[in-house]
Amino acid sequence: MCDLHQIAEKEHPITTPSSFAEALRRHRHSARMTLEQLAEASGVSDRTLSDMERGRSRGPQHRTVTALADALGLADADRKQLVELARVGRLRDHWNRQTGLCELPRSVDDFTGRAAELAWTNELVHAGNAPGVAGVGLITGSAGLGKTTLTVRAAHALRPDFPNGVFFLDLFGMSPQPLPVDEALGMLLRALGIADQQIPGDVTGRVSLYRSLLRERRVLVVLDNAASEEQVRPLLPGGGAGKALVTSRRLLAGLEGVRRLSLGPLPLLEATELLTEILKDRGASDEGSAVWQLAQLCGGLPLALRIAGNRLVSRPGWNAADLAVRLTNEEHRLDQLSAGDLKIATAFGLSYEQLADSTQRVFRRLSLVPGRNFDAALAAVVAGSASAEGAWDALDELVDLGLLQDNMSGRYRFHDLVRLFARDRLHAEESEADREAVTVTVTSWLLRMATTAGRWFEPAYSPSDRPDIGLADLSSPEKADHWLRANVDNWLGALRHVASIGRFAAVLDCTESMHWFSDRWMQAPHWHEVFTLGAEAAAALGDPARQAAQLNLLAWVHLVPREDLETTLRYAAQAIDLATRSGATAQIALAHHNAGGALRRLGRLEEAIAAETQAAEMFKASGDIDRYGQCLGALGTCLRDAGHHTEALEQYLDLSALLNDDRSGMTPSVAAFTRPIALARVGECLGLLGHRAEAIIKLTEAIGLMEQAQLPVPQAHSLETLAALLAEEGRTGESRHAYARAAEVYEAIDDAEASTRCRDLANAAP
Known part of the structure; x- marks a missing residue:
């Protein structure tokens, strides 16, 4: 028997059989046995064997398969394969017996929602025929989204439009053995009323007959759970009256001439x-x-x-x-x-098993990304690739199977439940040491990226100081700004993790690098946590001067974004104490400056002026012209609030002169940041002094500069001030436009109260 197998293999090279019928026929020919000989050896009738080899009986019982394997003398691998093909065949026979000849399954009674998607299927069916493949809709999406349920619901609703029949065929796209094209065509042809003896034996003939029938008949074919383009193409109508709806977990991007619907979670x-x-x-x-x-x-x-x-x-x-x-x-x-028998993990597992081993590993490890979304560069770090391009194949495969979602901006995200599934697979299939190694790699890279990006905004930063960390482009302030905003969940998650394991030096380096960037994004909600972690890290390192710097940043957080003034004063007092003990003069001055801002807003103007004056003198004495300029502006604001508008205007004009003096020693980037704010304050004072026309010019110029510099908080305040001045000048239309723009900017920085106030003023009757 073994010799006969070897001879047969030389004559007929082995390929993987796609069905039990093909496998049985091949093994019988290899054994040089007739049907009658196999029937006698196995105890299975020759008529039953004939039905099996012709595909009429696709899934015989296990004891029958065992008898055939014994009679054929099959080795372990061949025996196992024959048993598995019979099992798959029994599964298909089971479903076919339940639904008849491609009968449409019932629609669930409690179907809810998906109105837009149902309208899409209705429009598809009733639209005029397009050139090429006509009236074919492809519905894709990940496991568990209800693609089949939606399509069956739509098909039932569309029954009246298809008097010649609505047919349903499961293509077993997620099984180890998807339904072969010839079997699928045979089943559809029988459902269309073609007798077995009239069905061509070859795929080409079956496709031709199938499409000729669909061209003339009003038939809707639902092809569920498609595995590939190659499986689906022969089953699509070639034009005419017949229509088709196809569902697949895969995107089937190579399928031409179809209309696509990507299904998402229910709202x-x-x-x-x-x-x-x-x-x-x-x-x-x-x-x-x-x-x-x-x-x-x-x-x-x-x-x-x-x-x-x-x-x-x-x-x-x-x-x-x-x-x-x-x-x-x-x-x-x-x-x-x-x-x-309904398990969400099983549904995801079917897709997971379709992945290559390397992609499975990337999928599992992506669950370690701290944030809710990520780009190809971070995926490459997870995958251990040398470039972002190296991760694209894995990402494309995951998106194709619906295990990841992507968007136009090049970012990827998990559905929450898919992420939990990926994490479960990670814990089941990888050791704790491997998981920890990936976590260290990911969090370290994220922290280095964040620190490098944040340094771009320091006054003394030089691009030549930028370390080469690869994979992501941080070659300009604009790109650094974009990376920090897009990846905030990721680098903040990395910061938390690194703090939790006691890597305090890395934490402090990162939080210090955010000092100047936080001014550009002051409305972000996370600065309190960032600088709290920084202060705790400095304390753990026993560095009171750097701790005072972080406490000053916390004082700023509660002064500007949060307006929690008593907390600002508390942090400023703690910073002064630590800075005094460590001789950190700059931090003492900064704490006085922060306290001055809080005291001004509390109405304690004399104390505020004293604090700002002291801070200004200390900064000027130390040669810190950048912060000296900030104190000049703050003093002007104190004078303005005290009603000394002329003196305030003089203070702001002095600040403007300093900003525009190339020899002042002020850092150009700081001057560029401060200039529009000082210009707006000049405009405000001019308005308070009754010089409205000149004030409007100054404010308009300042607002333009603020928009270029991405300073939304002062921009919103200046727009509101401008709108009020325009109204006083009787320029009602311009005033309404300025109020409307202010409302938009306030909304963008999550100040709902101010946004509503400005929108109401924009819509107010004249």
Whole structure:
């Protein structure tokens, strides 16, 4: 028998069979046995064997397969393959018996939402035929999004438009053995009424017959769970009356002549409605907020919502709040999203198993990224690639299977539940040492990137000082600014992690580098945490001077973005104490400057003037012209608030002269940053002194400079001041426009109260 196998292999090179019928026929020919001989050796009738080899019986019982394997003398690998193909065939036969000849499955009664998507399918069917492949819709998306449920719902709704039939075929795209094209065509042709003896034996003939039937018949074919373009192309209509809807977890980017619909999670409101509909017969009346929370925890994924709802329906003693508590624990959320044979992890696992080993590793390790999204450069760090381009193949494969989502800006993100699945796979398949090594690599790189980007905005920074950290472009202030904003969740997460493991020097280097950048993005909510971590790191390192610097930054956070003035004074006092003990004169002066700002806003103007004067003298004596200029501006503001408008104007004009003097010693970048603010203050004082026309000119110029320098907070205040002056001048249309623009900028910096105030003034009647 072995010799016969070897001879047969030489004559017929081995390829992987796609069905039980093909495998059985091949092994029988290799064994040089007739049907009658195999029937006698195995005890299986020759008629039954004939049905198996012709594909009519695709999944015989295990004991029958074992008898055939014994009779054929199959080795372990061939025996295992034959058993597996029979199992897959039984699965297909099972579903075919349930649904008949490509019969459309039932639509769920509690289907909710997806109105836009259903309208899309309706428009697809009723639109005129386009050249090429006509009336073909491709619906793609990750596991659990309800692609099949949506498509079946649409197909039922469209039945009246297809009097010649609506047919459904599962292509088994996620199984180890997707449905072969010839079998799929045979099943569809039988469903269309073609007798077995009239079905051509070759794929080309079947495609031709199939398309000729669809050209003349009003038929809708639903091709569910497609594996590839090659599998789908022969099953599409070639034009005419027939239409097709295709679903796939893959993007099938090579498929031409189709209209595409990318399915996303349900919006929270629709997700809550679906869950409520599933639970409607429970009779619970006090679960509104808990149901809403459950919908959030399920991330709008219909399969997850279905599982959560089914668990509650099947357990009347449970309530939604209890299940929500269970799901809140991320460590066990996937385990809880399991009901009978519905398991969210199993759905994701089918996609995961389609990945190459190297891509599986990247997928698992991407769960260690601290933030909610990332770019190819960070993915390359995770993957251990030398360039961002090296990570693209893996990212493309993950996006193609719906395991990652991408956007136009080149960033990628997990669905929350997919991220948990990736993390579970990481813990199951990689050692703790490997996980820790990747974490160290990722967080170290992120911190180096953030520190390097932040240094761009220091007055004395030189691009030649920039270290070469590779993978991401930080070659200009604009690119550094963009990276810091786009990756804030990631570098902030890295900062937290590095602080938690006691790498205080790295933490302090990073937080110090954010000093000047924080002025550009002062409305960001995270500065309190950043500089608190910096102060704690400095304290742990026993460096009171650097600790005082971080406390001064915390004083600034509570002075400008937060306006918590008493807290500003507290941090300033702590900074003065530490700086005095360590002889850090610059930090003493800065603490007085911060205290002066808080005292001014508290109305304690004499104390504020004294603090700002002291700070100005100390900065000037030490030669710190940059901060000396800031103190001059602050003194002008104190005088303005005290009603001394002429003196305030003189102070601001002195500051402007300093800013415009190339020999003053002020750092050019600081001068460029401060100039529009000083110009706006000059405009404000002119307005207060009644010189409105001149004030409007100054403010308009300042606002333009602020927009160029990306200074939204002072820009919003200046726009509001300008709008009021324009109204006083009777320039109503310009005033409304300025108020409307101020409202937009306030909204962008999350100042809802000011935005509403300005919008109301913009819309006020004349």
